[in-house]
Amino acid sequence: MQQTSISTKTNHALVALILGIFPGGGQYYNKQILKGLIFSVFLISFFSASKDLITHGLWGLITLGEKPRVDNSIFLLAEGIITVLLVLFALLIWYIAIVDGYKNGKRRDEGKEVNSVRKQYKNLLDSGFPYLMITPGFIILVFVVVFPIIFGFSIAFTNYNLYNAPPAKLVDWVGFKTFVNIFSLKLWRNTFLDVLQWTVVWTVIATTLQCTVGVLLAILVNQKDLKFKPIIRTIFILPWAVPGFVTILVFAGMFNDSFGVINNSILPFFGIEPKAWLTDPFWTKTALIMMQTWLGFPFVFAMTTGVLQAIPDDLYEAATMDGAGSYTKLKTITLPLVLYSIAPIIITQYTFNFNNFNIIYLFNNGGPAVPGSNAGGTDILVSWIYKLTMSSSQYAIASAITILLSIFVVGIALWQFRKSSSFKNDEMA
Amino acid sequence: MSLDKKRSIKQQRAIRLTLSYLVIGLVSLIIIYPLVWTVGASLNPGNSLLSSSIIPKNMSFEHYQDLFNGKVDYLNWYYNSMKISFSTMVLTLIFVSFTAYSFSRFRFVGRNNGLMLFLLLQMIPQFSALIAIFVLSQMLGLVNSHLALILIYVGGMIPMNTYLMKGFIDAIPRDLDESARMDGAGHFRIFIEIILPLSKPIIAVIALFSFTGPLGDFILSTTILRTPDQFTLPIGLYNLVAQKMGASYTTYAAGAVLIAVPVALLYLWLQKFFVSGLTAGGTKG
Numbered sequence: 102m103q104q105t106s107i108s109t110k111t112n113h114a115l116v117a118l119i120l121g122i123f124p125g126g127g128q129y130y131n132k133q134i135l136k137g138l139i140f141s142v143f144l145i146s147f148f149s150a151s152k153d154l155i156t157h158g159l160w161g162l163i164t165l166g167e168k169p170r171v172d173n174s175i176f177l178l179a180e181g182i183i184t185v186l187l188v189l190f191a192l193l194i195w196y197i198a199i200v201d202g203y204k205n206g207k208r209r210d211e212g213k214e215v216n217s218v219r220k221q222y223k224n225l226l227d228s229g230f231p232y233l234m235i236t237p238g239f240i241i242l243v244f245v246v247v248f249p250i251i252f253g254f255s256i257a258f259t260n261y262n263l264y265n266a267p268p269a270k271l272v273d274w275v276g277f278k279t280f281v282n283i284f285s286l287k288l289w290r291n292t293f294l295d296v297l298q299w300t301v302v303w304t305v306i307a308t309t310l311q312c313t314v315g316v317l318l319a320i321l322v323n324q325k326d327l328k329f330k331p332i333i334r335t336i337f338i339l340p341w342a343v344p345g346f347v348t349i350l351v352f353a354g355m356f357n358d359s360f361g362v363i364n365n366s367i368l369p370f371f372g373i374e375p376k377a378w379l380t381d382p383f384w385t386k387t388a389l390i391m392m393q394t395w396l397g398f399p400f401v402f403a404m405t406t407g408v409l410q411a412i413p414d415d416l417y418e419a420a421t422m423d424g425a426g427s428y429t430k431l432k433t434i435t436l437p438l439v440l441y442s443i444a445p446i447i448i449t450q451y452t453f454n455f456n457n458f459n460i461i462y463l464f465n466n467g468g469p470a471v472p473g474s475n476a477g478g479t480d481i482l483v484s485w486i487y488k489l490t491m492s493s494s495q496y497a498i499a500s501a502i503t504i505l506l507s508i509f510v511v512g513i514a515l516w517q518f519r520k521s522s523s524f525k526n527d528e529m530a
Numbered sequence: 531m532s533l534d535k536k537r538s539i540k541q542q543r544a545i546r547l548t549l550s551y552l553v554i555g556l557v558s559l560i561i562i563y564p565l566v567w568t569v570g571a572s573l574n575p576g577n578s579l580l581s582s583s584i585i586p587k588n589m590s591f592e593h594y595q596d597l598f599n600g601k602v603d604y605l606n607w608y609y610n611s612m613k614i615s616f617s618t619m620v621l622t623l624i625f626v627s628f629t630a631y632s633f634s635r636f637r638f639v640g641r642n643n644g645l646m647l648f649l650l651l652q653m654i655p656q657f658s659a660l661i662a663i664f665v666l667s668q669m670l671g672l673v674n675s676h677l678a679l680i681l682i683y684v685g686g687m688i689p690m691n692t693y694l695m696k697g698f699i700d701a702i703p704r705d706l707d708e709s710a711r712m713d714g715a716g717h718f719r720i721f722i723e724i725i726l727p728l729s730k731p732i733i734a735v736i737a738l739f740s741f742t743g744p745l746g747d748f749i750l751s752t753t754i755l756r757t758p759d760q761f762t763l764p765i766g767l768y769n770l771v772a773q774k775m776g777a778s779y780t781t782y783a784a785g786a787v788l789i790a791v792p793v794a795l796l797y798l799w800l801q802k803f804f805v806s807g808l809t810a811g812g813t814k815g
Contacts, residue, residue: 175665230717231632235644238625238688245685246651249659249666256661318557321550326543335798336558339565342797346746346764347786350771351568354779362567395560407805456655458749463768483657487749490661500661507654514653 117206124195127202131215140198147191158184165259166271174272175261182251186243256500263494279501292474292485293502300481303386304455307393312447314394315401316439320431323409334406341399349463352392356464380469382478389479393460397450401443408442409435448517452510458483482506568790572783593784602778603758604785607766610676611789614762615745617680622687622740623733629688630695631721635707652689656682657749664753674760679751683744691736698732698807699725734803742793763789 113131120126124144128137148155162181166172205215216224257279261272283289322333340348355362356378364375376384412435420430440447458481461467467477467484475493476485482502489499575590597604632638633645663682672678702725710720726733744751748764755761761769763785770782 173669175669179666179669228638231636231638231641234628234632238629238692239644241625241681241685242651242688245682246656246659246689249662250651250654252662252666253659256665318553321553324546324550326547327550333554333558336561338798338801339561339794342794342801343565343790344742344746344793346748346767347790348564350767350782351564351786353771354571354782355564355567360779395564403801403805456657458657459746463748463764483655483749486657487660490664491753496661496665503658503661507658510655511650511653518649 111210113209114203114206117202118199121199121202124198127199127206131202131205131209133205133215133221135218136201136221140194144191144195144198151187155184155188165273166267169271170268172271173267174259175267178255178259178272179252182248182255186248253500254504256496257504259497261496262498266494275497279497280505283498283501283505288473288475289498292476295474296476296480296482296485299386299479300455303389303481304451307390307397307457308447308451308454310390310394311397312401312450315398316405316436316443318398319402319405319409320435320439323406334403337402338399340396341403345396346459346463348396349392349460352388353464356388379465382469382471385465385469385479389460389464392464393454393457396460397454401446401450404443404446405439408439412438452514455481455510456483457481458487462487565790568783568786571780572787574780574783576780593781594788596781597785597788602770602781602785603761603766606759607761607763608789610760611745611763614676614680614683615741618683618687618744619737619741621680621684622691623737625684625688626691626695626736627721627726627729627733629692630699631725633692634696634699635704635725648689648692652693656686660749660753663750667754673754673756675754676760679754680744682750682754683740683747687736687740687743691739694807695729695732695736698729702728731803731807734800735807738797738800738804745793 117127117130120130123141125137125139125141128134128140158181161172161177162185164177165174166177208215258274258276259272260275260278264270265272283293318337321327322330322337327333354360356364358364358375358377358379361378363378368375378384378388416434417430420434425433461479461481461484465477465479467480467488469478471478476488480488483506486499486502486506489495489502572593573589573591575588575592596602629648633641659682667673667675667678706724706728707720710724715723744762746764747762748768751762752765755765758766767782767785770778770785
C-alpha cells in the first residue's frame with residue numbers, strides 16, 4: 102500500500118471522495134454507472150420525498166407542538182424520533198456510498214481493475230448474505246425494542262403526566278428537572294431510597310440463598326453411593342418446571358392471612374403463632390425470600406449437576422492418593438470448578454431477581470401499603486415503575502427512574518462482561 | 531485394628547448417607563407439598579378453602595367442568611396463551627438462528643457494532659420500553675392486539691438468544707463448513723444442512739425460553755391486553771385469585787393444574803438439552 106501511494110500520479114480516490122457528496126457521484130466517476138444510479142435514485146428520492154416530513158418531524162421533536170388540542174405532543178415526539186432514525190439510516194447509506202467510491206478510486210490509483218457489473222452482482226450476493234440474514238431480525242429489534250426504549254427515555258425529560266397530557270395540554274421539554282425532583286422533593290427521595298434499598302437487599306439475599314441451596318443440594322445428590330438419583334433429580338427440578346406465575350399464585354393462596362393453609366394448619370402444627378404474611382411488610386418480605394429460594398434453586402441445581410458430572414474421576418482419585426479427605430476434595434476441587442463454570446449463570450440470576458416483577462406483583466401487589474410513601478412495602482424498582490405508569494400515570498417520573506435503573510443494571514453488566522472471558526475469546530474486544 | 535478402622539469407615543458412611551437421605555426427604559417434602567396442595571384444592575368441592583384438607587374427602591371435578599363449560603373464559607385464555615407463545619417461539623427461532631449464524635460465521639462491515647448493540651440491548655431490561663408500549667399502544671389503537679404483543683416478545687428475545695446461539699455455533703468446527711463448500715454448497719445450504727442439525731441442544735433451549743417467556747409474562751401483556759376475551763393465562767388466572775377472600779381459588783387451582791402439568795412434562799423432557807446447551811454455549815458467551 103505504501104509503495105503504491107508513493108508511485109501514484111492519479112488522484113482518483115480523493116476525487117471520488119469529494120464527488121461522493123453528490124449521492125452516487127463517486128460511483129459515476131469510477132464508471133460504475135449502475136451502482137451509482139442505485140445510490141442516486143435511492144438517496145435523492147428519499148430526501149426529496151420526505152423533505153416536508155423531515156422538517157415537520159424535527160420541528161415536532163424540538164417544540165413538542167405549539168397549539169393545545171391541535172398538536173399532540175406525544176405523537177410529535179414519536180414521529181420526531183422515527184424521523185431521526187430514518188434520517189440516520191439514509192445518512193448511513195450515503196456514508197457507505199462515499200466509502201465505496203473512495204475505495205474503488207483507490208483501486209484505480211493502484212492500477213487495479215474496477216469490478217464489472219457481473220462481478221459486482223456476484224460480490225453483492227456473497228458479501229450481502231450476512232446482511233440479508235440479519236435484516237429481518239434487526240428491523241423488528243429497531244421497531245419494538247430500540248425505538249420504544251428511546252421514546253421511553255425521552256419522556257423523562259418532559260413534564261408528561263396525568264394532569265399534563267395531550268390532547269388538552271401540551272407537553273414540554275423540561276431537561277433534568279424530573280431527576281432533580283426525585284432527589285430534592287422529600288416524599289420522592291424517601292420513597293426512591295426505600296425502594297432501592299429493598300431492591301438491593303431482596304436481590305442479594307434471595308439470589309445468594311437460591312444459589313447456595315442449589316449448589317449444595319447438587320453436591321449432596323451427586324454422592325457416588327447415593328441411590329435413586331434420577332428420581333431425586335426429577336423431584337428437585339419440579340419447581341423450575343412448573344410455570345412460575347402458577348406457583349406464585351399458589352403460594353399467595355397458601356400464605357393468605359385468613360384462609361391460607363400456612364396460618365391455619367402448618368404453623369399451629371409446629372405450635373407457632375400465625376403471622377400476618379400479607380399485611381406486615383417484614384413477614385411479606387420473609388415470605389417472598391423463602392418463595393424465591395423455592396422457585397430459583399432448581400435451575401442452579403440442574404446446572405451444577407451438569408458440571409459435576411463432567412468433572413473427571415481421576416481428579417478425585419489423584420487427590421485421594423495424596424491423602425485428601427472428602428472435605429479437602431470438596432474445597433479444592435469441586436467448589437472451585439463448579440463456581441468457575443456456573444459463574445455467568447449466577448450473575449444472570451442476580452440480574453433476574455433485580456427485575457423479578459412477577460413474584461413481587463403477583464404475590465401481594467408489592468404491598469402492604471406503607472404510610473408516607475407512594476410505593477408498597479415490598480415494591481422493587483420494576484414494580485414501582487409499573488404502578489407509576491399504569492395506575493398513577495406519572496410517566497415522566499416513571500421514565501426517569503427507568504433510566505436510573507438501566508444505568509445501574511448496564512453498569513453492573515458491563516463490569517461483569519469486562520471480567521468474564523467472553524470478551525477475550527472473541528475478536529469483539 | 532484394621533477391622534476397627536473398616537468398621538468406623540462403614541459407620542461414617544452410614545451416617546453420611548442417612549443424613550443425606552434425611553435432607554433430601556425434607557427438601558422433597560417442601561417441594562411437593564405446595565404442588566399436591568394445589569391438586570387437592572382443585573378437587574375440593576365448593577369455592578372456599580377454609581374447609582379443605584390436602585386430600586379432600588369427597589373429591590369433585592366440578593371446578594374442571596367449570597373451566598370447560600364457559601363459567602370462566604379459561605379455554606379462551608389457554609388458546610390465546612398457546613397461540614402467542616407458539617408464534618413467539620417460531621419467529622424467535624427463525625430470526626435468532628439467522629442472526630447467530632451470520633454473526634458467528636461472517637466477518638462483515640458493522641459486525642462488531644452489531645454485536646455491541648445486541649450486548650447493550652440484552653442488558654437493558656425490556657420493561658424500559660414499558661412506558662412507550664403503554665402510551666403508544668393506547669394512541670395507535672394497538673390495544674388488545676396479539677400481533678403487537680408477539681412482535682414485542684420476539685424483539686425482546688433476539689439479543690440474548692442470539693448471543694447464546696452464537697456462542698454455540700462458534701464451537702462448531704469450521705472445517706465442516708469448508709468441506710461442504712468444497713462440495714459446492716452455498717451459505718444457506720450449509721446453514722440448513724450442517725449448522726442447524728448440530729445446534730439442536732441450543733435450539734431446544736431457545737425454543738423453551740421463547741415459549742415459556744411469553745407464557746409467564748404479566749408485565750408486558752397487561753399493558754397491551756385489556757378485555758377478558760384477549761387475556762392470556764397469567765392475566766386470567768391472576769384475576770381469579772385476586773377476587774375477594776379467594777372466592778374462586780379452587781377454580782384457579784384447577785386451571786393451574788391444567789397448564790402446569792403439560793409445561794412441567796415439557797421441561798423434564800427437554801432438561802438434558804438444557805445443561806449441554808447452556809454450559810457449552812452460555813459460558814463461552
